Amino acid sequence: MYVNDGVKQLFQTQDPSAQTDSHRLQLILFIAPIAALVHFVLIPFFYYTGVAVLATLNVLSVLIWVYGIWLSKHNRINLAIQLFSCEVLLHSVVVSYYVGPDPGFQYYLWAMSSFAVMDTSCSRFRVFISAVMLVLIFALLNVGVFEPVYELTLSEYLPYIKLANMVIAGILSVFAIMIMRGFHQSQQAELKELAAIDSLTGLFNRRQGGVLLKQAYRLALRNQNQLTIVMADIDRFKQINDRYGHSVGDTVLCQVAETLQNSIRKSDALIRWGGEEFLILLSDASARDAEKLLAKISPRLEQLYAENEVLEFPVTLSFGVAQWQPDESIEQTIMCADDALYISKQEGRNRITLAESRVAESV
Ligand SMILES: Nc1nc2c(ncn2[C@@H]2O[C@H](COP(=O)(O)OP(=O)(O)OP(=O)(O)O)[C@@H](O)[C@H]2O)c(=O)[nH]1
Known part of the structure; x- marks a missing residue:
């Protein structure tokens, strides 16, 4: 389903x-x-x-x-x-x-x-x-x-x-x-x-995402928990739309959303942040934990491609990961995750980039 x-x-x-x-x-x-x-x-x-x-x-x-x-x-x-x-x-x-x-x-x-x-x-x-x-x-x-x-x-x-x-x-x-x-x-x-819900994918929309992020931020601040933000973006999604049409594009979006949803814990939140961009909010998880979790997603997407009779190439995702630091706002963490995602795209896509300054601190 x-x-x-x-x-x-x-x-x-x-x-x-x-x-x-x-x-x-x-x-x-x-x-x-x-x-x-x-x-x-x-x-x-x-x-x-x-x-x-x-x-x-x-x-x-x-x-x-x-x-x-x-x-x-x-x-x-x-x-x-x-x-x-x-x-x-x-x-x-x-x-x-x-x-x-x-x-x-x-x-x-x-x-x-x-x-x-x-x-x-x-x-x-x-x-x-x-x-x-x-x-x-x-x-x-x-x-x-x-x-x-x-x-x-x-x-x-x-x-x-x-x-x-x-x-x-x-x-x-x-x-x-x-x-x-x-x-x-x-x-x-x-x-x-x-x-609160995105009508296409059934995920939380950006508006509700803002509410969840604030809640998670306050909780992490109070309990001194770890909190990690992942920005995920479908690679060359425009090509999928251009080659197979918008409705296939929509189906791919839903399948990616479902794959991501099935890969995270119930306590985490998956938000449709933009067109083909998703934000994953991982509570009580470090950047390294996020990396391990994200590594499982590519094979699942490849499996999806293997079962798909329309697409001629696998759908891949680029990720940017940033672990929240207690001295920064949640907006700053999102910006760091966004920058890391940008690096993933620059370096050829289909990869995970951890925001540099945080990795050493999070291990
Ligand atoms: N089918 C469909 N397409 C969407 C939706 N929202 C955004 N898009 C399309 O997503 C595409 C995003 O294209 P770009 O921003 O160029 O990104 P990209 O092709 O994925 O390239 P990279 O991100 O650089 O790998 C655009 O063609 C949008 O029209 C949607 O809800 N459904």
């Missing part, structure tokens, strides 16, 4: 609309079956309490909620939400008209207002107005704007029905907000990750 596979997956789930849809679908798949079940239970209730019109209305409601589930599963979530809003509105008004506000069916309008704002097909203003309308209609029904046409025969159960409706509607409303909270949190986590 390439190092960047994880990031590719990240990008696949990164489409914000796809993410919103998965959260809205999750919400619908929780709410709609409950709503359909409640309506289903109400069919015999209204039938035996003598309000046949409401029994029929509940049959229609069950069908609407089931159809809404089908629509949602077929990527028509906004239409499903609009349909649910209309159903709840119609149901609340008709039930209040026939039996008044006492059974508390109008509370579903209140819950629906937080659900209706999830319709992303309309402007924010329209969605806001629709949700506020639902709340206003709830308020009107709740104060008893209609004189009930029927008197329910099981009126002694009305307080319990009202209680159940209030609790169910309230929980649905809380659940809707919880889903949106989860969505917001997962988006924040992904944004944080995207800000």
Whole structure:
């Protein structure tokens, strides 16, 4: 698996609309079956309490909620939400008209207002107005704007029905907000990750590299640990791009990144520093330790070339190594590693150069 596979997956789930849809679908798949079940239970209730019109209305409601589930599963979530809003509105008004506000069916309008704002097909203003309308209609029904046409025969159960409706509607409303909270949190986590990761290779990007370098520097300063910086650069990478095209160049970059990643310890950090340049941050390691570690990389790259059917020459890397000295800043160490890398390039590439002044001190 390439190092960047994880990031590719990240990008696949990164489409914000796809993410919103998965959260809205999750919400619908929780709410709609409950709503359909409640309506289903109400069919015999209204039938035996003598309000046949409401029994029929509940049959229609069950069908609407089931159809809404089908629509949602077929990527028509906004239409499903609009349909649910209309159903709840119609149901609340008709039930209040026939039996008044006492059974508390109008509370579903209140819950629906937080659900209706999830319709992303309309402007924010329209969605806001629709949700506020639902709340206003709830308020009107709740104060008893209609004189009930029927008197329910099981009126002694009305307080319990009202209680159940209030609790169910309230929980649905809380659940809707919880889903949106989860969505917001997962988006924040992904944004944080995207800000730190290079999209091609899946390595830390230069921005995050700066943060890691500072952390490692402070730790080394406090604990008097060794710290070594390696600058690595792919040799004649332009030729690879020019000869085989940019996408092969990208693949080579990812393969090199993966080889480097597999060659360092988990406690070390590999950063994509520039186009075809990498920075390796080795904690608790001297320049000599780094040299030994880097010596293992060339054979691994050669092996990669042997397995590659496109490239006609092996990919090689030039390295510059500098061990941090307690009296210098981390920027100075990076500059030394960069100078050492320059020497590697000057001397013919595919080699490791240790920053001169530090080698004697580090052995
Ligand atoms: N495919 C690909 N190419 C890149 C990327 N970033 C930088 N490059 C290319 O890397 C090449 C770097 O070329 P140079 O700076 O001349 O270095 P080089 O050819 O490796 O030569 P030396 O470093 O001197 O060995 C340029 O052609 C850039 O376009 C990338 O993300 N993908």
